[in-house]
Each structure stands twice: as C-alpha cells, then as structure tokens.
Amino acid sequence: MCGIIGILGAEEVSERLLNGLRRLEYRGYDSAGICTIHDGVLDRRRAEGKLDNLAKKLFAEPLPGEIGIAHTRWATHGAPTTDNAHPHATGEVALVHNGIIENFKPLREELIACGRTFESQTDTEVVAHLISEQVEQGVAPAEAVRTVLKRLHGAFALAILFRQHPGMLIGARLGSPLVVGYGENETYLGSDALALAPLTQNIAYLEEGDWVVITREGTQIYDREDNPVDRPVTQSGVTGALIDKGNHRHFMQKEIYEQPIVVAQTLKSYVRRLDDQVSLPIPDFDLGAIRRVTIVACGTSFYAGMVAKYWFEQFARVPVDLDVASEFRYRAPVLEEGGLALFISQSGETADTLAALRHARSEGQKIAVVVNVPTSSMAREADLLLPTHAGPEIGVASTKAFTCQLAVLAALAANLAHAKGRLSPAEEKAVVRHLAEAPAALNAALAYDEAIETVAQKIAAARDVLYLGRGPDYPLALEGALKLKEISYIHAEGYAAGEMKHGPIALIDENVPVIVIAPSGPLFEKTVSNMQEVQARGGKVVLISDYDGISAAGDGCMATITMPKVHPLIAPLVYAIPVQLLAYHVAVAKGTDVDQPRNLAKSVTVE
Numbered sequence: 001m002c003g004i005i006g007i008l009g010a011e012e013v014s015e016r017l018l019n020g021l022r023r024l025e026y027r028g029y030d031s032a033g034i035c036t037i038h039d040g041v042l043d044r045r046r047a048e049g050k051l052d053n054l055a056k057k058l059f060a061e062p063l064p065g066e067i068g069i070a071h072t073r074w075a076t077h078g079a080p081t082t083d084n085a086h087p088h089a090t091g092e093v094a095l096v097h098n099g100i101i102e103n104f105k106p107l108r109e110e111l112i113a114c115g116r117t118f119e120s121q122t123d124t125e126v127v128a129h130l131i132s133e134q135v136e137q138g139v140a141p142a143e144a145v146r147t148v149l150k151r152l153h154g155a156f157a158l159a160i161l162f163r164q165h166p167g168m169l170i171g172a173r174l175g176s177p178l179v180v181g182y183g184e185n186e187t188y189l190g191s192d193a194l195a196l197a198p199l200t201q202n203i204a205y206l207e208e209g210d211w212v213v214i215t216r217e218g219t220q221i222y223d224r225e226d227n228p229v230d231r232p233v234t235q236s237g238v239t240g241a242l243i244d245k246g247n248h249r250h251f252m253q254k255e256i257y258e259q260p261i262v263v264a265q266t267l268k269s270y271v272r273r274l275d276d277q278v279s280l281p282i283p284d285f286d287l288g289a290i291r292r293v294t295i296v297a298c299g300t301s302f303y304a305g306m307v308a309k310y311w312f313e314q315f316a317r318v319p320v321d322l323d324v325a326s327e328f329r330y331r332a333p334v335l336e337e338g339g340l341a342l343f344i345s346q347s348g349e350t351a352d353t354l355a356a357l358r359h360a361r362s363e364g365q366k367i368a369v370v371v372n373v374p375t376s377s378m379a380r381e382a383d384l385l386l387p388t389h390a391g392p393e394i395g396v397a398s399t400k401a402f403t404c405q406l407a408v409l410a411a412l413a414a415n416l417a418h419a420k421g422r423l424s425p426a427e428e429k430a431v432v433r434h435l436a437e438a439p440a441a442l443n444a445a446l447a448y449d450e451a452i453e454t455v456a457q458k459i460a461a462a463r464d465v466l467y468l469g470r471g472p473d474y475p476l477a478l479e480g481a482l483k484l485k486e487i488s489y490i491h492a493e494g495y496a497a498g499e500m501k502h503g504p505i506a507l508i509d510e511n512v513p514v515i516v517i518a519p520s521g522p523l524f525e526k527t528v529s530n531m532q533e534v535q536a537r538g539g540k541v542v543l544i545s546d547y548d549g550i551s552a553a554g555d556g557c558m559a560t561i562t563m564p565k566v567h568p569l570i571a572p573l574v575y576a577i578p579v580q581l582l583a584y585h586v587a588v589a590k591g592t593d594v595d596q597p598r599n600l601a602k603s604v605t606v607e
Ligand code: G6P
Pocket: 298, 299, 300, 301, 344, 345, 346, 347, 348, 349, 350, 353, 396, 397, 398, 600, 601, 602, 603, 604
C-alpha cells in the first residue's frame, strides 16, 4: 500500500520525484525510495522511516537521471526496513507498487525453484522477478508486462522501469488507483492528481485493468483485454502549492482551528440563508424515492456515519443500516431496490470503502458519497457527489474533515426529510438556522483550548481512558477514544453510557479517567446517572457539558470542560472540538509525532 510516482522527463527527475512523495505521504510513511536510470544502470536510494531520511540520503548521494520512479510505503508484507522499501529491482527491471499481490507466495516459491534470489519479504518483489525473467529471455517490455499482469491476483498500481529502455515507463492498475499526467515533453504516472499537481494539471485516470506504455514518442493505454484505448484527459484543478502549518505547531492543531471557517464554507453548498431552505449540489436527484439508506465508511468517517444514522432516522424516518467498510462486502448485505448506499470518506481512496461502493453499485444501489477530495476515485464513481469543503487535511488524525462531514450529513438528513414530506417549512427553517449557528459555536468551543490543555495534563499519565456518551454523543465517545489512541498511544475505549453497567464498569478504578460527553438536552439526565455509577465506584470523571450541565452535575468530577450551549442538532459538531483538543494536548504532553503517528496512514489503500 502506498504512494507511487514516475516521471519520464526532459530533465533531471530525482528532486521532483521526492517532492511528489511529499504530497503522497498521506498514503504511508514507513519507508521511501527512488530509482532512476543513468549510465546504463538502474540506481536506487532507499531509506527506512520518514521521507526526510531519504532526502538526506539523496543529498549525500545524488541520483542523476531523466527517468525515474518513487514510492512511499505503508508496510503490509515485511517490516518497514530499507530492504523491504520500494523500488524493488533486479538488474534489468525496477518497480514500485501500491496494493497487495495476494498470490505472491506460490509465485515466490516458483521463482526460487527457478534459482532466483529475493532480497525482501515483500509481496511486490515477485512482480519484479516475473517481469525480469521474461525480459532476460529477450521478451519486449510491454509484452513481458502484459503476460505477467495476467498472473497477479489482488490489487496493484505499478510503475516499472527497464534498464535497457531508458526512454520507457510502464504503468498498470487493478484495484489501486493510477493516473497518467501529460506535461511539456514529459509524461508522468502517479497515485493521484495531487502528487502530480506541481508538474501538470492534464490528467487521465486509468480504469480497472488498464495498463500504459509511456515512451518519448507517445503514450498508449490498453484496457484489461489489451485493446488500445483512449482515456479522456481532464484538468485536475488541484493546487500545486504545498500546504504549510501557518502559525501552528502541528497540522492537526491548524486543522482543528480551521473548523469554524471550513464548516461555514461547506454549509454554503447545502443550506440557503436567503430563504432558509436546505439544498443539494445536485438538485434533481430524487431523494423522495429512497426507501432505505446503507451507510458505509471507515475510522473517523464511520463515526460521522454513525451520527448520521440518528439524524436520518429521527428526521426522515428512513431506516438506516451502518457498516464498517471492511465488514460490509463480506457479510452478504441485503440491498433492496430503492436503496441509497452512502459512502463517507475524507480521502475518497480508502480501499475498503471503495470496494464496498463498487459492491453496492453492482447490487443496484444508488451511490452517494461524502468526500473531501473532489478528484478522488469515490468522487468520480458517485451518482450523488456531496463534497465537504474542508480543504487539504494533512494531519493523519482526521479533525476538520469530520466536522464538515457532519455538516453535510445533517443537511442531507434534512433534505431527505424534506423530500419525504416530513419537514414542515417552519422545521426546515429551524434546521437551517441551527446549522448556520454552528461556525460561531465552534469558535466559542475553541476558546476553551487552554482549559482543555490543563485537563490533558491530568490524562497524559493514564494507561487507559474510557469515553462515554448517549445518542449522537455515543459516536463522539468512540471518536474521542480513537483520536486519543491514534496520536497519544494511550489505550482508550468509547462506550454507549448505558452499556457501562454490562461489563466495562469492571474496569473502573481511580487510575482510569472517564470522559463523559453530556450536553444538556433530552439524554442528559440518563447520561449523568451512568456517570454517577462510575463515581460511586471511585472512578475519576471529566465531564464535558455546557454551563447548565456542569452546574447540575459537575460536583465531584475530577475536571469539567465547559462548552457553549447549543441546539442538540449541532452538538456533535461542537463537542468534536473538546475531544480533538484533549487528544491533541495529551499527545503533545507525551511528545509523540502528532501529525504522523506510528503505524498509521492518512489513507489506507489496501483492503
Ligand atoms: C485511516 C485514517 C483515519 C481515517 C480512516 C478513513 O485509518 O488514519 O483517520 O478516518 O483512514 O479514511 P477516509 O479517507 O476514508 O475517511
């Protein structure tokens, strides 16, 4: 899994490849590597760990060459060592790979039996050997690739170099995305348009099973049956500028602080203040015909979907199924006619979610996607594209994308209710007004940053932390626990507050802080009862509520975090701020790598 880029250039490529990798680090940062062809050899630089290690190597030992490929890795097969770093190479062939070759074991055994030796534990290296075997027997590169592709099971995006053909770059994709970029006398391959943005805006998206031969004479794309095909060249419109942290210490902190603005920006496409009505970017999409909604996503996006389930059922009275994407496809979900399958993803590239989307389409569902990257695979495959306008999110732990997803989903729930005749004009007006209050409420929540930092100092020493919430605050408890785990490495779990008594309460002692998310509202008293069950057993509670809630129940808590009083509809957006800031400050106190925590990737492009 990982990010890949290739350049058949008119001038030196290694520095530009490195810059491309910086834009692909969201796909993994366990190791990185570059290979070019110069002086008749395939020459590689590879380094374990973050991209800066590779940059240092390249500085010490520059890599000349006008053709090259590069890779940033999220380890699947084999530890994140230099030997396992891509590009993988024989004397004749070098390649980079995103995906998993599922049948690599028998292929590896076959190749070893033929006397070939391996230098890595990766699944990828077999592909280099298979192609090399052919090339060494005199088979032309394109023919060798064509034959080998037929032997690979699993998912791949590949970029391949041939020692004897310094003017040729071959790419192929199945399951993992790959784009071709067209520049001035140069041609590129990349995992996405973002990687190529500083080089070109002219992008062709390869389709499933496509492979491409790029030479100085021109580019030819073939489909999975090996027929020559044309794929349309589109303008990506993606900015080539690298995003910086501004005045912030980390991207995550910057992105937390951007939330009032980006939520406001996002809402503009979904609510009209002029006439207080909800709207959709595709107005003629027939929401009234939707009989059931199936929401599928991963990680933080899944928790946004979980909040949406409450809203869709409450406002539109439409039944909602909810699945994590990695489970959805493999449990034979019943998808009836008239169903809307809704996929939520910051990146629009998460492999599990994308595979689930394609499964739902094959089962006749209408496809809606809430995505932050408008050029992503999911965005391009949707019937109803619902963009979030959070802007590039760099911190691996998702923050602003989450609140923007919530904003879109709340508006979608209201649209659905409207289309179903379940929202009177007065109710619609009220929904629009509440949503419009969200940016200011998020701003007000951010004002408690220092107080939250003080609470974080008390949490930083804990080994385990529990988060509790009810109703739409239950997914927030899960999200709070996920944020803390991801960036501070403290074990944390979220529970529906009412479930505590069925098991987790056994964990309670004075060393396990319990974060209770309880805005005042219909579920406040019930949540507080569960909180008191914790306190009765010596548990140390941090109560996150508004002034009224804290006045009513704050006594006896280890700490309280005050939030502005808001309408229950927007409470999940507002209460995202304290759970994000709490995790952020705990991570800073512990000195972890906040923006690129260990073992994670921003976008997981393998199943
Ligand atoms: C990774 C990230 C999470 C993210 C999840 C889903 O695991 O580390 O922060 O929530 O993928 O990503 P998506 O791009 O589909 O929202």
